[in-house]
Amino acid sequence: MTENILEVRDLVKHYPVTRGVVFKKTVGHVKAVDGVSFELKAGETLGVVGESGCGKSTLARVLMNLEKPTAGSVLYKGQDIAKLSGGGLRRLRRQIQLVMQDPYTSLNPRMTVGDLIGEPFEIHPEVAPKGSRRDKVKELLDLVGLNPEHINRYPHQFSGGQRQRIGIARALALRPEIIVCDEPVSALDVSIQAQVMNLLEKLQNEFGLSYVFIAHDLSVVRHLSDRVAVMYLGKMVEIGTEDEIYERPTHPYTQALLSAVPVPDPTLRDNKAIIRLTGDVPSPVSPPSGCRFRTRCWKAQDVCAEQVPLLEIRQGSDHPSACHFAEKREIVPAHEV
């Protein structure tokens, strides 16, 4: 648990906003990810939480090398992944795999399960020589808790939870070191969600995988993660161990987010101090100056509009928090029983 397998340095991803049909003019940028840094250690799970539009899925795409970063870098074992090409890139792709959110659209309906899971072997024949592929696929099906005899079925013959297992089997096919999970359980029912989470945990223990686990459900993230990063409008506002974030959050946004999580215990109904945020998340095209959360923050002062608070350890916070006035606050943590 010491080696950094993935290092993200000041990562920026902007998308141009254009106007005009023939003569395209760039009129602005959607600042989807705007200066994010973190490390991922081998065998660790880093949870990334935030609301829609905070840039967590863009982050996943950049980590997967599906998008080139506008600035900054993603280092896999010290190598900048954006600079790789050819064989180097292909070797990298084996090591980082993705599990997507929607098990209904992420599987090609015309391919059988065997083809879907076996497809990675076409590109990386060194992992499984041609003759052994079907057996490999059957092994993988068994591993994720599906019946190996269903290898010739099509995705529509499976339920949502089973399809998500197919997606996981496909991600595992090349024996990667890192799996980026982008909302892997949010499309699933509660009872099925728990099954898939158990599976992810089992596979991590078995293969020593590292996960970047992106989700908006704070209790799911808490259950699986060793460390948690909270994002707001393209920035990381707080990062720390699962305990630090959930028990001693110091950024006002994290505090508001945690207090808004409904707790499945009716007896806590009346003694819960919920922090009510007003308004909506500002547009990522023109985020507020200084601290991006200041427009919805109850602590905001003049300094918040002038200076961007750095993600660092400061007085009143034992872990990095991007708030000028970071401090602990008593809240009822999510799902304490």
Added chain:
Amino acid sequence: MSDILVSEQSAAGTSGRPSGRLLEVDDLRVEFRTRDGVAKVINGVTYHVDAGETLAVLGESGSGKSVTAQTIMGILDMPPGHVSGGQVRFHGKDILKMSAEERRRIRGEGIAMIFQDSLSALNPVFTVGFQIAEQFRVRRGMSRSDAKKRAIEMLDQVKIPNAKGRFSNYPHQFSGGMRQRAMIAMSLALDPEVLIADEPTTALDVTVQAQIMDLLGELQRERRMGLILITHDLGVVADVADRIAVMYAGRIVEEADVYDLYAKPAHPYTLGLLNSIPRLDEKGQELRTIKGLPPNLMNIPPGCPFNPRCPMAQPVCREKVPPLLQVGVGRASACHFAEELVNRD
């Protein structure tokens, strides 16, 4: 508030009895007749809601919670849908037997509904204001300008900032949370007695979800509406419900007061659901799951529909469908071993 409830279930079929209840669903049965066969989506659902009360209908996808609501509203697609039995009584009168015209009058004024996906529930080619004002013009015969005034009042009531300016915006110009507010305004425009909210916050972020649930609760108290909250979220239910009906494979498997249900579920399915929520004190441990999958509604297993997934299943569970019977005060469970579940420590 609910000591007599559900006792009717065992007496299901004693229909037509006036009871002074606001809305009652009585032994409702709905099936979908498709090319591939008949899917029994609702197999005898009984619940009721009174004025000022919040009933949460909890269940996973395919449990029939939304179809029940669509049947109440009369917006179920028929065919393939087909009501094969039961009643839906509003103020004691069976609305399933009413003429289309009579049902239309109840819709909006008697019972209104808000939907999960506000982007597809609102008409994209009309302004939000127009869609709210339309009801005042058609149903109340108001003039264009009066209707506009009332629509702006409604937008104001659901706390949309700058309601006047927002009146002439199109749905896509609203954020997700604001669209949901607009839909609440629309459903409350004609002052309904019962509001059915079908997963009203599922598509929203947690901070916005909290805002919307607050607003719904506030409006409900002001108007003493009966609220049927359809959801799969055990957290939201714990926050707002008075009573809970848990659905599985088209049946109510448990009905109880919110505190009783969370403290001591009387059905193994409810227990399984509560156990599968990630909890703080069990971090790092495996989550206790419900094994297997919900049944195929075209081929529901004989006996208790939950028996293939149930850790307590006995031979009797494969033979006899357990009826929803009362266990203790104001609660009912459809399990052969409900007594044991409730009496364990």
